[in-house]
Amino acid sequence: MMGITLSLLAAAVYGAGDFVGGLAARRVSVLFVVGVGQVVGLFGLAAVSALLPAEQVRPADLWWGAVSGLSTAVGITLLYQALATGRMSVVAPITALCALAVPVAFAIVVGLTVSLLTASGIAVAALAVALISREPDRADASRTGALGAVTLAVAAGLGIGVFYVTMGRTDPASGLWPLVAARGASTALFALAALATVARWRRAKAPAGVLWRWAALSGLFESAATALYLLASREGNLAVVATLTSLYPASTVFLAAVALGERLRLAQVVGLGLATVAVVMIVMGR
Numbered sequence: 002m003m004g005i006t007l008s009l010l011a012a013a014v015y016g017a018g019d020f021v022g023g024l025a026a027r028r029v030s031v032l033f034v035v036g037v038g039q040v041v042g043l044f045g046l047a048a049v050s051a052l053l054p055a056e057q058v059r060p061a062d063l064w065w066g067a068v069s070g071l072s073t074a075v076g077i078t079l080l081y082q083a084l085a086t087g088r089m090s091v092v093a094p095i096t097a098l099c100a101l102a103v104p105v106a107f108a109i110v111v112g113l114t115v116s117l118l119t120a121s122g123i124a125v126a127a128l129a130v131a132l133i134s135r136e137p138d139r140a141d142a143s144r145t146g147a148l149g150a151v152t153l154a155v156a157a158g159l160g161i162g163v164f165y166v167t168m169g170r171t172d173p174a175s176g177l178w179p180l181v182a183a184r185g186a187s188t189a190l191f192a193l194a195a196l197a198t199v200a201r202w203r204r205a206k207a208p209a210g211v212l213w214r215w216a217a218l219s220g221l222f223e224s225a226a227t228a229l230y231l232l233a234s235r236e237g238n239l240a241v242v243a244t245l246t247s248l249y250p251a252s253t254v255f256l257a258a259v260a261l262g263e264r265l266r267l268a269q270v271v272g273l274g275l276a277t278v279a280v281v282m283i284v285m286g287r
Contacts, residue, residue, distance in 0.1 A: 007233035008245040011226045016252020018222030019093055020260075022077075023084025023253075025215035031082045036191040037213065038220025039074065043184040046177060046224050055176030062175040063182040069167040070183030074190050076100075076160025077223065079153045087150025088263060093250035094133050094276045095154040096161065098126045101247055101283050103162025104169075122282030129279050132272030173235050177228055184224065244284045248277065 025034045076096075083092045105119055164183075171179040226249075233242045254273070257263045265273070 004233045004236035004242050005245065007229050007236060008242040011229035011233060011246045012249040013252050014222050014226035014229060015246070015249035016093070016254075017256065018219050018226060019080065019084060019249070019253045020256040021215050021222060022081045022219030023092075024260075025212050025219065026081040026085035028209075029212045029216075031078055031085060032191065032194060033212075034081055034216045034219060035074070035078045036195060037216035038077075038223060039184060039188045039191050040220070041217040042220040042224030043181070043188050045221055046181050046184050046228065049228060050177040050181050053176050055178055056174035057172070058175045058178045059172060062171040062179045065167050065170045066179030066182030067186040069164045069179070070186035071190060072160050072163035072167065073183060074187035076157045076162075076164070078157075079160060080157035083150045083153035083157060087154070088257075091133055091269065092150055092154040093253040094129070094273060095151060096158040097247055097250045098129065098276060098279065099155050099158025100162040100165065101158075101280060102126065103159060104165050105283060107166050116286040118282055118286030120286075122279045122284075122286055125275055125282060126279035129272045129275035132268045133276065168231070177231065180224075180227055180231065244281055247280045247284065250276075 022034055022038065080092070080096055083096070102123065105123065168179060168183070230242070230246050233246065236242075250273075254263075254265075258265075
């Protein structure tokens with residue numbers, strides 16, 4: 002029961018973080034939003050990790066965590082850019098499905114057996130993405146922008162999906178410290194990016210205070226959700242936990258509908274239903 006509760010909380014918090022981060026990215030640079038979130042999340046994870054006991058932290062656990070952090074940083078940056086330029090109710094599910102596809106592809110590459118149910122789930126996911134991505138006819142520029150957002154969403158999902166593979170290589174005895182290493186690596190990456198663009202930042206107008214708060218909140222949400230997922234995976238059945246956590250786009254879509262008034266077309270509603278079915282099929286077939 003604890004694993005189910007934690008995974009549902011992770012899904013809700015992941016979706017809330019995507020919504021807040023995407024909202025901030027519509028008003029200020031994506032690098033600013035993700036960079037602030039990474040720093041705030043690093044301190045948050047370090048504080049929580051210090052309070053939770055870890056039996057043994059191997060160097061390998063920290064290295065795998067660092068790789069996870071780099072891939073997640075790229076994925077989150079692309080995701081927020083997609084959320085800033087496209088519809089949240091379209092971008093979020095596409096990213097989630099692509100992130101789920103990465104562990105399946107990894108299994109194929111290393112020669113692990115992929116069940117018929119998993120293969121069927123991938124086919125259903127492809128149909129779901131096509132339906133979710135449908136937009137009303139617009140000018141060429143609008144269609145180009147929509148296509149760009151979808152492309153970013155797919156790339157973001159691949160980056161986030163690497164997290165599932167690499168973080169799975171860590172030992173449960175390491176506690177949450179691999180997540181601290183992950184956030185430390187991603188924070189360092191954004192620090193280098195900030196130094197490389199310091200001249201441009203000096204000329205730019207300082208972001209409003211509310212944008213700092215939104216960026217920080219998105220980082221806290223993302224860090225909390227990651228920790229909840231990792232803890233849930235150690236408490237309950239992995240298939241159930243992964244399935245429930247992977248439904249986080251529902252939270253993003255709900256918040257987008259309530260706060261932004263976004264409305265889904267019938268094809269997109271059907272696509273979201275198929276996406277849910279695909280997530281269940283892929284995870285249960287693994």
